[in-house]
Amino acid sequence: MASVTLHIQSPPLNHDAVSLSRNHFPVVTFKTTFLGSSLTANGKQLSLPKTFRTQPVITASSSTHTFDVVIIGAGIIGLTIARQFLIGSDLSVAVVDKDVPCSGATGAGQGYLWMVHKEPESDTWDLAMRGHKLWLMFAEKVRAQGLDPLQELGWKQTGSLLVGRSAKEAATLKKKVKKLSEAGLRAEYLTSDALRLKEPELDVGKDGGAAFLPGDCQLDAQRAVAFIQKENRHFSSKGRYAEFFHDPVTSLLRSDSSSEVEGVRTSKNTLYSKKAVIVAAGCWSGSLVHDLFRESDILLNVPVKPRKGHLVVLENFSSLKLNHGLMEMGYVDHLHDTVDRKSSHSVKVEEGQTLSVSMTATMDTVGNLVLGSSRQFTGYSTQVDESIINHIWKRAEEFFPKLKELSLEDFTLDRKVRIGLRPYMLDGKPVIGPVPALMNVIIATGHEGGGLSMVIYIPLFSTEEK
């Protein structure tokens, strides 16, 4: 008999992460909580026998609704978790967002589903490999439905090039290729001459080179999200799926008797959850849980920070042709930079603020050149900063000499800027797991610059044959 198991994983909480507050309430700090594909060993399981399975959605009034699972956040993380519950169980799911899907980091994403810049044996490697395989399966599934992944997801197997311009970077890239090959990926080191044949417009100098992963793919985040949302909506007619957009979550509902979380209150609705509330609110997750638990006996600190990123999209760009997705090696350093550390392509913009810009470049499915990307800590503002656009352009010029013949001003009318706030964690690891004192509240955030590639859904849940 098939039974559905909701795996609620216990985070490997450090003792020093739990302390008493001034008020002697427990303070729980998610430090390095990380849930990868292999974490079932310590997982606690909440079995849902058949009799507990989803009933049709009960609505007590027009603004009160009941679901098995309520997910806060309609970014790639929230929507893919919803998808997993919908296709893998018969639980009912509500997704609630203060805005709309893609209004957060997801909508800005460049769409690289890459392994070339990931590090074998690092803490996030398994999760990245898992995401890589799941996306390949996902694209296959789309194809098996008679649909074209290129159209539906903006899916392209461009292959990825991680490029370096000095002998030192070339040596690091060679080592990287060796490690990636040993980890089972098809990887190749390209000398500057070999690279010129693959990307004639790219100039890395005579000492440079590239790590090349022909199997790496990219997608269009907005199209992929629209597709996932469409699939989720198939379950609406069965009463198993609902969306509440432009409707921020404002507070948690706690049970008087057990102090369990029973659901959430939003600006317009009350959403009861019978099994779990999942906080997948990207960089807002920290402040959100802080607010949600304000009046509770738990002080919860999820130290996720917004890390702003700009991307420039030059529409119908014909002056340069790229055959692959590209990224400079400096990107890898910037990914792990902290507020205080500065690296070679960092620019001090204001007192105490460092901007890092590393070249990323790709052509999307409709012939736009997408250039990135910047990283900075400037709070929650998503305003366009023209000086950063200039930095991105100047950085791209260093790799593509042809761009020097053009002026960014020529593209004012055919230019779009995408800005997103990456959910950044100091230790580079996402926070995925239940709140220790409240096992039915699960946090899933902190994917920084890898939320599109690393996970297609969070392994909180699986279907088991019994």
Ligand SMILES: Cc1cc2nc3c(=O)[nH]c(=O)nc-3n(C[C@H](O)[C@H](O)[C@H](O)COP(=O)(O)OP(=O)(O)OC[C@H]3O[C@@H](n4cnc5c(N)ncnc54)[C@H](O)[C@@H]3O)c2cc1C
């Ligand atoms: C410029 C840029 C380029 C990137 N490129 C790539 C890439 O090539 N590959 C890759 O893998 N990753 C990339 N990323 C990273 C990736 O986009 C993120 O890791 C990922 O989108 C995070 O998804 P999320 O669902 O956690 O957050 P988000 O997409 O930010 O979603 C969070 C959602 O929560 C909602 N929310 C917040 N507060 C509330 C509330 N109180 N009530 C209800 N809803 C709320 C928000 O409105 C938002 O929709 C890039 C990011 C940026 C900025």
